[in-house]
Amino acid sequence: MDKDKAQEIIERNCEGDHTQGILAARDVMELLSGKWKIQIIATLSFDGKKRFMDLLRNVEGIGSKMLSKELQTLESNQLVTRTVCDTKPITVEYEITEYGKTLNALIAEMISWGIEHRKRIMS
Amino acid sequence: MDKDKAQEIIERNCEGDHTQGILAARDVMELLSGKWKIQIIATLSFDGKKRFMDLLRNVEGIGSKMLSKELQTLESNQLVTRTVCDTKPITVEYEITEYGKTLNALIAEMISWGIEHRKRIMS
């Protein structure tokens, strides 16, 4: 999203009733709420498909209970897909969906703002 | 942020170690965590400065304890300013800072994604 478009969205929300916009932003926060969802989505976005154990190792600090729960809600929101592979022992692959990829711009915005924020905090 | 820049950020994170990016995104989620911060920031961004009671009325559903607590953390993060006015009875004005305004692009991105998401959920 370019700066003019961002400004346009903000301005559209400034005239009169901006309940819808705020509700929409709130939905997004809820969808991505908690300590892990962004990390899981980002990992799958950056590295491509991964198995359960790979995620357990790559998403630093998460436990199996949390990972399993978070993956379920991400799947129910159609942000990732789950594929059982007929290997021995069975493995399960998780991959980000096309829809999940539409979050890239938002995540990129978070990363760039977050990095600037870190710089500000440090100094 | 335009699409190319978003893509560039994502790609930069894809090569090798992307811990910093994920940590930065996590920071942002933490900074904006909870049910109210985005709503408060958005209200102050859209409508300009507001007093405590105005916010209590405008941020739908919030109670005075939460509002007071959230405003304190937003102030400590330099996203809003608090100004006591020498009126009778005293009033306090909250206003978004220049720094807080740099969140506009992120909030706009959330709103636009959220609105598309709502459309998808409805149909």
Place this chain on the structure above:
DNA sequence: GCTATCAGTTTACTGAAGGAAAGTAGTTTC
């Protein structure tokens, strides 16, 4: 004196988030 407004604080409670560790179930390797 009674009520109301302003900007909160205090107390007491509930429910959800999250962590640690053990258990389940199938398969393969030693």
Place this chain on the structure above:
DNA sequence: GAAACTACTTTCCTTCAGTAAACTGATAGC
């Protein structure tokens, strides 16, 4: 037959986010 790997699930526990309602203390109007 024991251990190890796969992908979880279950149980138990603690901490924190959030809510409701009462209270504070100053001022102002009726």
